[in-house]
Amino acid sequence: MLTPALLATGAFAAASDYRFEVVSARPAGPHKTDVTLRLVHVPDNKPVPDAVVFQTKADMAPAGMPTMTGAVAPQAAQQPGTYRFQVDTGMAGGWALTLAAKVQGEAETVHATVTFSAAQ
Ligand SMILES: [Cu+2]
DSSP states (O other): OOOOSOOOTTTTOOGGGEEEEEEEEEEOSTTEEEEEEEEEETTTTEEOOSOEEEEEEEEEGGGTEEEEEEOEEEEOOSSTTEEEEEEEOOSSEEEEEEEEEEOTTOOSOEEEEEEEEEOO
16 A cells, blocks of 8 residues: 655755845945845745844855955844844955854754845
8 A cells, every 4th residue: 555655745844945035235334235134934935033043154256256255243133034134245246145044943954045246
């Protein structure tokens, strides 16, 4: 006898079910960019509040300068499910923001890299 191959959706949530998306990247003073991200639970496209972002890194890998890095400072977010950071973008161009986050009730760490453009 065959057992059903499909398990209920959501029964086994995984880190790959979550995605960080760029909401905006705005200049915030000289060589600083304010980056707002949204964390989405992909299967139902719902925003995920209260995740703890515990590791961040910014570099210019998208512009071919992976060794050019910038400090990342978390900021208060305006909306649940969004996450805001001020990045020291020493140079205009393409930047990558890499994060590790813990989602409430999820055992796996969510790793993500988003790209944004810094203008100055
Ligand atoms: Cu650069």
